[in-house]
Amino acid sequence: MQDYYYKSQAPETVAIVQEYYRAKDQFQQQLDALGQLFGGAVAPMHDITSHYAGGVKLSASRELDMHWCRPDEWGYRRLRTSAVPPKGISKEERAAIRAEHERLDATWTEHCPPRLSKHDYWDRLGVNTGNLLLCGGVMFEHGGLAYFHLGFEINKADHDEKVATGKPTSGWIEGAVEILPSELQAARVAKLEERRA
Numbered sequence: 001m002q003d004y005y006y007k008s009q010a011p012e013t014v015a016i017v018q019e020y021y022r023a024k025d026q027f028q029q030q031l032d033a034l035g036q037l038f039g040g041a042v043a044p045m046h047d048i049t050s051h052y053a054g055g056v057k058l059s060a061s062r063e064l065d066m067h068w069c070r071p072d073e074w075g076y077r078r079l080r081t082s083a084v085p086p087k088g089i090s091k092e093e094r095a096a097i098r099a100e101h102e103r104l105d106a107t108w109t110e111h112c113p114p115r116l117s118k119h120d121y122w123d124r125l126g127v128n129t130g131n132l133l134l135c136g137g138v139m140f141e142h143g144g145l146a147y148f149h150l151g152f153e154i155n156k157a158d159h160d161e162k163v164a165t166g167k168p169t170s171g172w173i174e175g176a177v178e179i180l181p182s183e184l185q186a187a188r189v190a191k192l193e194e195r196r197a
Contacts, residue, residue, distance in 0.1 A: 010175025020121040030113035051116040127171040142191040
């Protein structure tokens with residue numbers, strides 16, 4: 001599979017990419033706040049279309065098992081669908097455990113950020129998200145330019161012709177020009193160094 005590299009200085013294109021990263025930073029801040037409510041860091045998870053909240057980094061203590069699943073291999077625990085009270089306790093104790101679980105569940109529901117869809121931003125850029133699912137794609141902004149590493153080619157003339165005839169298209173990113181992989185890699189390294197600083 002071939003890779004394709006592009007950059008764009010079109011203001012609308014750059015703004016969409018910047019907006020995605022601002023939304024991603026805000027999503028992380030919401031995860032941090034959620035983690036503070038539950039006493040442990042929340043795992044930032046993602047799949048091929050979106051970012052979402054994972055489990056909470058909590059103690060492996062069995063005392064937490066009535067409300068939380070056992071920790072995964074990284075020590076994160078997911079809130080159970082319903083409480084699992086220990087055997088041999090009174091009806092009142094069971095009721096208190098269930099009430100506490102309802103409180104935990106309500107707190108999670110209230111404060112857990114909704115999924116952040118990456119594909120919403122790709123759609124706004126004009127890229128065919130079906131091609132993204134099949135071939136992949138990365139975007140970032142650095143120095144007022146938007147950079148794209150795609151597993152498929154975008155071509156304005158081809159896109160315009162297909163749109164005119166009603167045929168499927170890979171999409172087109174406003175202002176995109178093809179660049180060498182080394183130019184994108186240099187911008188990526190500079191971006192990473194900027195974020196670390």
